[in-house]
Amino acid sequence: MKRGGEGRKHSALTPASKARAEHFAKATAKHLIPRIGGADEVADGILFVIKNDFVTGTTVDVDGGALII
Secondary structure, rough: EEOOOHHOEEEEOOOOOOOHHHHHHHHOOOOOOOOOOOOOHHHHHHHHHHHHHOOOOOOOOOHHHHHHO
């Protein structure tokens, strides 16, 4: 597996291609954080909810600010 830019990893299942990179760049250009989030960032959001006993009945959006725009 080789590393792509911005924390992405590419394997046979997720081939690196210019078209794919352009698609994600265009799709996230207007987000508050204009890039694709990594698995570790999503996992951090999940762990926050799991570890915090005081979080109840809410949705934690890990989307780089996509819902705010």
